Structure formats: C-alpha cells, structure tokens
Amino acid sequence: MSIAFIGTGNMGGALLRGILAGGQEPGGVTATTRGAASAEELAAELGIRALSLEADPTANRTAVTGADLVFLGVKPWMLADTLTEVRDALAPGAVLVSMAAGVDAATIRRAAPGHPVVRIMPNTPCAVGAGVISLAPDAQVPVDVVEELTALLTPVGLVVPVEEAQLPLLTGISGSGVAYFFQLAEHLVDTAVAQGLDAEVAARTVAATAAGAGRLLADRPEPAALRTAVTSKGGTTAAALDAFAAGGFAQLVENAVQAAEDRSLEMEAENRGTVGN
Numbered sequence: 001m002s003i004a005f006i007g008t009g010n011m012g013g014a015l016l017r018g019i020l021a022g023g024q025e026p027g028g029v030t031a032t033t034r035g036a037a038s039a040e041e042l043a044a045e046l047g048i049r050a051l052s053l054e055a056d057p058t059a060n061r062t063a064v065t066g067a068d069l070v071f072l073g074v075k076p077w078m079l080a081d082t083l084t085e086v087r088d089a090l091a092p093g094a095v096l097v098s099m100a101a102g103v104d105a106a107t108i109r110r111a112a113p114g115h116p117v118v119r120i121m122p123n124t125p126c127a128v129g130a131g132v133i134s135l136a137p138d139a140q141v142p143v144d145v146v147e148e149l150t151a152l153l154t155p156v157g158l159v160v161p162v163e164e165a166q167l168p169l170l171t172g173i174s175g176s177g178v179a180y181f182f183q184l185a186e187h188l189v190d191t192a193v194a195q196g197l198d199a200e201v202a203a204r205t206v207a208a209t210a211a212g213a214g215r216l217l218a219d220r221p222e223p224a225a226l227r228t229a230v231t232s233k234g235g236t237t238a239a240a241l242d243a244f245a246a247g248g249f250a251q252l253v254e255n256a257v258q259a260a261e262d263r264s265l266e267m268e269a270e271n272r273g274t275v276g277n
Contacts, residue, residue, distance in 0.1 A: 012073030018156030102267025131157030172260030
C-alpha cells in the first residue's frame with residue numbers, strides 16, 4: 001500500500017511512526033512538512049521519502065500522486081486550500097484519511113469528489129503508542145480498506161470504530177480528555193507544593209500515581225469497581241471523594257465534555273461551505 005502524509009506535524013508524525021513500527025514499508029510512504037529541516041529529519045529518522053513545501057511548493061501534489069491512502073494532517077482552516085491544490089493529482093479511488101477536527105466528511109467529499117473519506121480523531125498519547133483513535137469511515141470506503149487502516153493504526157493505540165455523528169462526543173471524551181487528566185495532575189502538584197512538598201517530588205509522585213491508575217484501569221476497565229476497591233468507609237479516600245461530590249465534580253465533568261462536543265459541532269458548522277468552493 002502506498003501512503004501519503006500531507007502536513008506531518010506532531011500528531012501526523014506520531015501516527016506515521018506507529019504505522020512504520022507496525023510493519024509498513026518505509027519505501028511506500030511519502031510525507032510533506034512545511035520546513036526543509038523537518039523533512040530532512042523525517043527522512044533520516046524513518047527512511048521515508050519526505051518533501052518540504054519550503055523547498056518545493058508543489059510537494060503536496062507530488063506526495064499524493066499514486067497514493068492509496070492520503071492522510072490529511074493540516075489544520076482545519078488550511079484544508080480547503082490543500083484539497084483544492086491536490087485533488088486533480090489524487091489517484092482514482094484514493095482514500096482520504098482526515099485528522100482535521102471540525103470538518104465533516106460531506107465537506108471533504110465536496111472538495112474532492114469521488115474519493116472515499118475516513119475521519120479519525122487521535123489524541124496526543126499516540127506519540128507514545130498509547131493513544132485512542134476514533135475512526136469513522138463513510139459508506140464509500142470498502143470494508144477491506146477499513147480493516148487495513150485499522151491494522152495500520154493499531155500499533156499507535158486503541159482504534160475505536162464509530163459513526164461520524166459520534167465524533168464530536170469522542171472529541172470531548174478522548175480527544176480533549178487527556179487534558180482533563182493533565183489538569184487534575186497539575187492541581188494535585190500545585191496543592192502538594194503549596195503544602196510544603198518539594199516540587200520535583202510532587203511532580204514525580206503525581207505522574208507515577210496517574211501511570212499506576214491508568215495501568216489498573218487498562219487491565220480492568222471498570223472505574224467504579226476500582227474506585228470502590230480503594231475507598232474504605234470513613235477513610236481518607238472517602239473524605240476526599242466526598243469533597244469532590246460536594247463541589248459538583250460529576251456535573252463539572254459532564255459540562256466539560258458537553259462544552260467540547262458543542263465546540264466541535266460549532267466548528268463543523270463554521271467550516272461547512274468554506275471547503276470546496
């Protein structure tokens with residue numbers, strides 16, 4: 001399979017590294033970056049063909065030529081110009097795999113008629129092979145291509161097949177969700193430091209606590225049962241959890257997820273009509 005990565009930033013680079021780790025031949029991959037230095041680094045590190053827009057403004061067109069899968073890693077507001085630029089260079093039947101949040105598949109299809117579209121929503125732990133990737137193919141994508149794409153992405157993390165309509169919700173759960181855990185960790189560190197603990201000790205302790213909790217949850221994805229197991233009646237954990245409840249923690253989480261989902265839907269509405277005109 002021939003693969004092109006258009007706009008290979010942090011997230012695209014993480015996916016690309018995972019795909020190569022899973023057995024994809026480097027010789028079948030072409031990637032583009034904005035700067036020449038980053039393209040040279042990718043080529044040297046991964047053994048792929050890497051092109052830069054700085055050195056060649058037509059690099060995106062060159063990259064997609066003959067590609068079976070085209071990963072679109074550009075920012076949502078750049079997608080219109082990128083698709084307009086490359087659409088007549090796409091191979092017949094090339095599948096477009098979009099990482100752009102807030103741009104729906106119908107909008108992409110209008111910009112590149114005749115090409116099947118898969119929307120994916122990866123999160124940043126993909127960079128360490130521990131990500132979550134929501135995957136929503138449209139009806140034009142052959143089943144065998146979906147299976148192959150799933151196999152390509154599995155080394156990067158958990159691949160969750162969903163309907164496109166569920167992507168805004170998954171954005172609020174897994175896409176943006178890592179930041180919720182980071183913010184909790186940040187507040188735990190700040191609280192520990194404020195009460196006299198050394199900052200480095202606090203940061204390392206919180207990081208190790210989060211990593212351990214994550215491992216337990218991965219082995220047994222039953223958060224309520226794990227919480228109950230560590231909570232003794234009248235104990236310290238119960239007192240802390242009571243404080244969370246008194247502060248409306250559950251409602252705050254619901255509000256946060258809803259806010260991310262709502263913003264994702266707003267972005268889709270904003271981008272509708274800006275691509276493919």
